[in-house]
Amino acid sequence: MKPGTTNESLDSEGDEVIKPDLLYAAITAGIFVICAALFPIMICGCHFRAIAVFPTIAPWIWSIWLLRSCRTFPGRIGSWLAFVGACGWLWIGFDGNLKFMFI
Numbered sequence: 653m654k655p656g657t658t659n660e661s662l663d664s665e666g667d668e669v670i671k672p673d674l675l676y677a678a679i680t681a682g683i684f685v686i687c688a689a690l691f692p693i694m695i696c697g698c699h700f701r702a703i704a705v706f707p708t709i710a711p712w713i714w715s716i717w718l719l720r721s722c723r724t725f726p727g728r729i730g731s732w733l734a735f736v737g738a739c740g741w742l743w744i745g746f747d748g749n750l751k752f753m754f755i
Contacts, residue, residue: 672722672727673722673724673726673727673730676718676722676727676730676731677730679714680711680714680715680718680730680734683710683711683714684711684737684741686707687707687708687710687711687741688707688741690706690707691704691707691708691745694706694707704745707745708741708742708745708746709742709745711734711737711738711741711742712735712738712739712741712742714734714738715731715734715735715737715738716735718730718731718734718735719731719732719735
């Protein structure tokens, strides 16, 4: 056991376990970065494509799952921050393409 670890942070073999809140934060950051990278590729100039809906809505779906699954206070704060960011991303994604949807 390393100094500073407690029994709650160890698994049955005595190895340290990654806390779910840190894992969820890393996954959330990854989803936002991947979707932000994929979104412009899928727009293709000034034409909206239906496939661009996935990188627009994926962070929002993930944030809803986080709100339902995180039970600790830091996890809840991170979930709400992810939800607010995902709602902003939805607004950016759909507002930027509404003018091209019906052309």
